[in-house]
Amino acid sequence: MTQNIVKTKLSILIVLYKRHYENSAAVTTLLENFDYFQGKGVEVEYFVWNNTPECSPCLVRDGLTWLEGSNNGLSEIYNTVADKAFAGGATHFMISDDDTDYSSQNYVDAIASALEFEGTSPADTFGVILPKIYSGERLVSPGERFWFLGRLSSAVDAGLNSSVNKLAINSGVIFRKTCYEKMSPLFDERLKFYVTDTAFFVRYESYYSHFYVLDTALQHDLSEHTSDSPERAIFRFQEMIRGFRVVFERKGFLFRWVMEAYLAVSALRKSISYKHSGFLRSYFSSFKE
Structure with missing residues (x-):
């Protein structure tokens, strides 16, 4: 041993x-x-x-x-x-x-x-x-x-x-x-x-x-994640969108539909919380990537 x-x-x-x-x-x-x-x-x-x-x-x-x-x-x-x-x-x-x-x-x-x-x-x-x-x-x-x-x-x-x-x-x-x-x-x-x-x-x-x-x-x-600037938070959100889609790319339609719904709601909530439309723009523009 x-x-x-x-x-x-x-x-x-x-x-x-x-x-x-x-x-x-x-x-x-x-x-x-x-x-x-x-x-x-x-x-x-x-x-x-x-x-x-x-x-x-x-x-x-x-x-x-x-x-x-x-x-x-x-x-x-x-x-x-x-x-x-x-x-x-x-x-x-x-x-x-x-x-x-x-x-x-x-x-x-x-x-x-x-x-x-x-x-x-x-x-x-x-x-x-x-x-x-x-x-x-x-x-x-x-x-x-x-x-x-x-x-x-x-x-x-x-x-x-x-x-x-x-x-x-x-x-x-x-x-x-x-x-x-x-x-x-x-x-x-x-x-x-x-x-x-x-x-x-x-x-x-x-x-x-x-x-x-x-x-x-x-x-x-x-603690740094709780004090992100809007720009930093948007970057993190963009990375999360890309990451989720890569990680779960082989999952079934229902799984991916629920995930996309979650991301859309998250974009809306973050836009309201940060008073910044960049989250919603990031979500919708991500479909063009």
């Missing part, structure tokens, strides 16, 4: 966006865990993709590869670095936003426990390991899916969980090499910034019956 842990190589990707690396909770807390990972027999390497080079200088450190782009789509970034990581001998690959906090005292211990469990379970039982993520006191991941809508769960048990009609946010998800080999490319590059996680987990449930939830709680700030 211990031998399985010793052979583990975890590659961690942090996507930096409009932030100096010194102000990234993910960069600082994950780097602080380097020695602890090593002490648990987990070889760890870091990739930082700076998606806005004008906002941060390069971070030079042993075991860290600094990559840069100019607002590249997240799906493209995840797939590109996953290929690099697994080609370089990784057994596991983790992705993270720059504002997730990994300072939980038992975070590395929880990963070590998951790896021990992994060594005793069939390879096709689960393909990803993910943490419980909170925004303040509210559990935001993993959650439930009802048709095309995500819903929060009041609680999630650590360990194996059914993957059917479940969702999770991307940040903190750890992919096993077997998952990469089955599902590569992991992410649909038609999707750039939003709905990438929904697309992955909708597809994931057709490959794996379960995922593994770490016995740890992490903090991830979602």
Whole structure:
């Protein structure tokens, strides 16, 4: 059992966006865990993709590869670095936003426990390991899916969980090499910034019956989404429209009809809430794309 842990190589990707690396909770807390990972027999390497080079200088450190782009789509970034990581001998690959906090005292211990469990379970039982993520006191991941809508769960048990009609946010998800080999490319590059996680987990449930939830709680700030400018909110809505249509393109007529009705009503409600007609214009113009 211990031998399985010793052979583990975890590659961690942090996507930096409009932030100096010194102000990234993910960069600082994950780097602080380097020695602890090593002490648990987990070889760890870091990739930082700076998606806005004008906002941060390069971070030079042993075991860290600094990559840069100019607002590249997240799906493209995840797939590109996953290929690099697994080609370089990784057994596991983790992705993270720059504002997730990994300072939980038992975070590395929880990963070590998951790896021990992994060594005793069939390879096709689960393909990803993910943490419980909170925004303040509210559990935001993993959650439930009802048709095309995500819903929060009041609680999630650590360990194996059914993957059917479940969702999770991307940040903190750890992919096993077997998952990469089955599902590569992991992410649909038609999707750039939003709905990438929904697309992955909708597809994931057709490959794996379960995922593994770490016995740890992490903090991830979602407050920025509640204070969007109208322009930013319109962009997010446009991405949601495109994302839903890509993710659920193979569903039946009734499913897609209900989804389109939901999007139309959402466009109207958002136009009223923001006092901006851009949401309705975005919805109707999306049929011309």
